[in-house]
Amino acid sequence: MACTVYPSTSESPFLAERHACLILAQINKMRCGQHFCDVQLQVGDKEFKVHRLVLAASSPYFAALFAGGMKESSKDVVQILGVNADIFQILLDFIYTGIVSIGESNVQELIVAADMFQITEVVDLCCEFLKEQIDPTNCIGLFQFSEQIACHDLMEFTENYIHAHFLDIQNGEEFLALTKDQLVKVLRSEELSIEDEYQVFIAAMQWILKDLGRRKKHVVEVLDTVRFPLLPPQRLLKYIEGVPDFSLRVALQTLLKEYCEVSKSLKESKVSSFLQPSKARPRRKARKYLYAVGGYTRLQGGRWSDSRALSCVERFDTFSQYWTTVSSLHQARSGLGVVVVGGMVYAIGGEKDSMIFDCTERYDPITKQWATVASMNHPRCGLGVCACYGAIYAFGGWIGAEIGTSIERFDPDENNWEVVGHMSVPRYNFGCCEIQGEMGRNGFNEGSQSWRVHCSCKWSPVCHRRQDC
The missing domain is CATH 3.30.710.10 (Potassium Channel Kv1.1; Chain A)
Structure with a gap:
């Protein structure tokens, strides 16, 4: 069994x-x-x-x-x-x-x-x-070694280290010994931790000048990594004038002239912004500042009716992660518009004690001072402001005793405001933005459900807002 x-x-x-x-x-x-x-x-x-x-x-x-x-x-x-x-x-x-x-x-x-x-x-x-x-003195050598042995993990780590410590290594002998292709790869990166784009330009020039005889032929390719729209032309001109080699100085002057002409033609022709190079934007890891300008504060223990307008300006540093106080506005105000053009911060309009202002002030982050520029044609508070093609647009807001529809445009080069159009609906305390050469706004007093403006300042309907937007 x-x-x-x-x-x-x-x-x-x-x-x-x-x-x-x-x-x-x-x-x-x-x-x-x-x-x-x-x-x-x-x-x-x-x-x-x-x-x-x-x-x-x-x-x-x-x-x-x-x-x-x-x-x-x-x-x-x-x-x-x-x-x-x-x-x-x-x-x-x-x-x-x-x-x-x-x-x-x-x-x-x-x-x-x-x-x-x-x-x-x-x-x-x-x-x-x-x-x-790894440290700033050997990271370039480790990066080159990782490339030779095709060790992708080490290559990625050393690249990230170079980007994060770029300011510490750009003057070192290892950096100046990079090959042209390696240099271009580093300088193109969005991840460079830099104070400003001028440091990238200086690093590129130091590499070229280290062996000018052999590297002069790479000038155009190497400098193509620099985001020239972020650099003040005057600062570049001053540097170029001090370049000892005549042929290099001429080449740099030609490049700068071409950049200025392209920038001018883009502004004048108003080519759609998506056609402008991405190098017009700061790098992702570049040092940036966030500004809190003016506004009003409630007196301690008081009511909102006891609030007062502010002239103080605070700045947040993305490197240190701290807020600090910088130079104050000449005129204390709330309800103002703030916009950045050409690396300058503009404070526009606003009000204090029921007095509405037409004044405009401009802050220079380098000199850390505010300067008065041309005033608007109409005093405004609660206005919308937007930058487009190097110009500033001011929309609506309280104008005297009524809500306005007019649009003004400020040209920083000419230092003047001009009325360029009108919105179909008056509005105040609203937001607006620019995208691909068109400006949209969404206002408190939105009678119709449509929104958009072209740089010609002719409004046209685009879409209807949903009630839950």
Whole structure:
């Protein structure tokens, strides 16, 4: 009579965590005693007796060598080329023990050899060691080394480090020794942590001037990485005048002239903004400031009717993450419009104690001072302001005793305001923005449901707002 035995449902697997370590230790002891070794590796002038199975299980390189139908698979002595015997000893010790000794004297040879034998654990450990050693004096060398060995993890890490510490490394000898392609790759990055774009221009010029005879031919390609629209032409001209080499000075003057002509033609022709180069925008990691301008505050313990207009201006620094007080407005006011054009901050209109202003002030972040510029044609508060093609547009707002529809445009170059059109509906305390050469607004007193304006200031309907927008 046959009987069937079913496995007990109470049985469960157990893991002996020390088993793998004990087996590996025993295999290593066999290697040291040359027991069961079935192949001899010749590396330089040294011989290593090892187990095919152990090496094949640890390295795809050896798995292919011993089991891939190659002639070495049947030989008792196999010659290994392209690696130093001492470095191979370290890798062999790792295969049999899981322990590797990494130091500044062997890390570069070790990572190359480990990559050749496809021992990824050692490659990763070497990368982590190199990351811990990185500083502004060696990051360029590590970046170039990671490119040579195609170690993408280390390459990405060193690139990020260079971007984050750009100001510390741009004057170093390693930076000036970059190849042209490596330099262009670094200077094009959105991730450069810089105070302003002028620092990128100076870094590019220092690289060129380091070996002017050989690098002069790369001037156009290297300087193409610089976002010239963010640089004051006067500052560039002053630098160019001091360039000692005549032909380089002429080339730079020509480039600057072409940039100025292109910028002028874009402004005059009002080509759609999406056609303008992205280099007109600050880099993602460049130092930026957020300004809080004017407004009003409620007196301590008082009512809103006891509030007073402010002249103070505060600035938030994206590097330090702190707010600081900067130069105050000449005229305290609330309900004003604020916009940035050409690197300058403009404070427009506003009111104080029921008095509505037409004044405009301009803040220069370099001199850190406010200056009075031309006043609007109409006093306004609660107005909308927007920049488009280097000009400033002021929309609606309270104008005297009524809500206005008129639109004024300010030309910073000419320093004058002119009335250029009217909105179809009067409004105040509203937001507006520019996109692809058109300006839209969404106002408190929106009678119709449509919104858009072209630079010609002719309004046309685009879409209807949904009630839940």
